[in-house]
Amino acid sequence: MTGTLTVYVAREHLDELIGRVFGLMVLSFTVWILGSLARLFTLDPTSYVMLTAAKYLGVATAPVWFFLFALLYAGRDRWVSRRVVAALLVVPVVTIVLIATTQFHGLFYGGFEATSLGDASVLDTERGAWFWVFAAYGWGLLAVATGTLVFSAVGQSPFYRTQSAVVVLGITIPWIAGILYIFRDWPHSAVDPTPLGFAVSAVLFAAGVFSRRLIDVVPAARSYVFDALDDAVVVLDTDGRLLDANETAHELVVDDVAVGSVVDEVIPQDTAADGGEYVIETEDSRRVFHTRSARLTDGLGRETGRIVYLNDVxxxxxxxxxxxxxxxxxxxxxxxxxxxxxxxxxxxxxxxxxxxxxxxxxxxxxxxxxxxxxxxxxxxxxxxxRRGSGMVVSVPTVVAQVVEVARAEYSHATVDFETAYESRRDARAIVVDEDLFQTAVANLVENAIVHNDGDAPQVTVRIELTDEDVVVSVADDGPGIPDDEMAVLSSSTETPLEHGSGLGLWLVKWTVSLSSGELTFEENDPRGSVVSVTVPAAAG
Known part of the structure; x- marks a missing residue:
């Protein structure tokens, strides 16, 4: 199964670094298994040594590939360089060379002895000094890699925690079998049970690859994201002591503050107020920050500290x-x-x-x-x-005032007012500001009259209700809104070559936007435009 998994990973994920490393790791397991099986069929020390050297192409490199996979999975890609890989492979290369030449110096195997295994005979060995050096190296990499995977899973979603558990369990089972073999001669001093553990690993890894998308979906390293934020982020405990800070915070706020130090002088307790303004003055500069904060709690809901976000504005x-x-x-x-x-x-x-x-x-x-x-x-x-939470207004009252003023100011135009609701109370809306909303509607009516190319403009202002919104539409029989005006409003930007002729529609657009509403344009039948302002209806 490990061989099949290796072929699949190589075919599907060869273009990804984490895929290549994972494939090499599974390939090393395959070589380990084949080498262990092959050694059981020879009693010749020279052949045994050569087969062991071939086996250790997998044994010696497996911890390296697992360690590199853990780094990549945890998002620490910058630590995986050619120089690092070369350094990690020094011990495996030396180990394989010493195995191939062990009959001359005894550093890996000090002796060979035939022993019985049921009705068969197998070759047993006496382990030399370098064997224990490599064992310490391999187990050390295994421990660091496992710790990296576990740490990367902390605070992640259940999906990623399951991924990490699959990998850790899959790699732990064969290594436990190997430890029992080395220290307890289990199940026999000449029979390495590690390949049996890898059979279980192959099943777990296959489940991880096919059902948990182990290679193509990995979590971003939270520490990397933390440091990559443009905002300064500071983590404090309940006593105002510094627990952590990202690189931006060290540059701007807590440059000389050590972890564990109280930072009240730098970040006062009242800085936690969301949306507040926080100023840091030095001899050379004055910096202004907008602040946000969040409480930190433990598993029982007790407050353990706070996170303060400072956006340099x-x-x-x-x-x-x-x-x-x-x-x-x-x-x-x-x-x-x-x-x-x-x-x-x-x-x-x-x-x-x-x-x-x-x-x-x-x-x-x-x-x-x-x-x-x-x-x-x-x-x-x-x-x-205006950035407030908005205010409730009576849309019919506002529109009626606009229509009354328009009729008085533009006597040559006909301005009709239509409604489609059962109660005026139903036609209340939430807008950023009543005066601004009235000004926006007035601009639409004014534009419909002033930019009309007829002698007697006809304008209809209509209020309608939907399930959640109030809609004010202004229909005219003029030439319509020019395409260049529509293009500017759609892109929300102006350039020297593409710009609007005035501020009226911009005022309408931004007022509606700040009211969490929508501004739409349609063609009128048979001629003209219909501009509709949709704003949220007030509850009750």
Missing amino acids: TEVVERERRIGVLNRVLRHNIRNELNLISGYMNVLEEKVDPADREYVEEAHESAQRVVELGDKARNLEETIQ
Whole structure:
């Protein structure tokens, strides 16, 4: 069976390092078994030595392959290099050479003697000094590899714990048989029972490969993932003493703090507040972190410590601060200057020739649009800053106010308001903010009117209910939303060659997103667009 398993692994997993190592391990078991059986049929010391040297091609290398397999399975791939493999194979190579030449120096076998095994005769040996050196080396690798597998299984899912148990049990059974053979001469001083143990191993390994996906699905090393995190992660006990920290934490937070030391001065107890801001100031720098934490408990649910995650947001905070300052200054100054321009335009409109007043009016309207753009930018800034749990609003009340304002401001347009629900209480929704939600709906109605190419735009605002959501749709009979606007909204980015014409739809998109809702676009029949805002309905 070990030979069959070797062929299968070589065929299916030869392109994977762990597959090649596993295949070599099973192949070494096969050589071990065949060599042990072959030695039973010779009483000639020279032939016995040659067969033993061939057998030890498997015996001497099996611990090495098992050790390497354990490292790869546990995710410690960086420890498996050609240099490491070469170093591990030094003792096996020396062992095989000493076996082949043992009749000249007696370091492996000190003597040979024929003994009876039932009605047959077999050759027994006296073990030399190097035999025990190799035994210590092999058992040492076995112990370290087993410990690595057991350690890698701690904290893993039952699937991976079962995998590890299969491997450990499969390798332990033949080695226990070997120990009994060496120290207890069981079942006979000239008969190595280890191959019988490998028969059991083959069954377990086959079960692991075919039912537990032993080679192609292995757990990532948690220590590797721990150190690879960009966030600083610190593990503390209930007394605030440092138990562990990843590489990022050592670089940023606990560089000079030893394991077991109290770290209250570096990480105060109140740092555990989720979403809080934590600042570390030194003579040379000031770092800002957003914090999260999690309790550590034992099997009885008792608290044993906490894990603190610190996300370094220094650059983000500084960038947001600069953008905020620039935004406020520009918006304030631009609005002041445009208001001044509008005032002068009003004066100028009375003094120019009536035939030229349309140019002044156009300039005045353009200035006013820029002012409105600044207002939308302010609303966008408020939208982005809202990260709360949301608020419950009456959607009919909000929409009714929007429709009333639109009818008054755009008298040339027809704005209808339709509802499809039994009770206004049923049409309550959870949104990020009532004012922002109202502004978003108002933008949709305004766009439907302002961008309509007809003299009398027709707009219908409708509220519908589903099992879990409230849907507000705005339908118009205009030219539809341009493809370039749709492309920008779909990609959520703008470029110098591909950008939207304004901020209104961005405001709608982000408000809906922060409300855990959905924004959809459809074509109206026979002409125009239908924009729908779907937000979660409030319970009760």
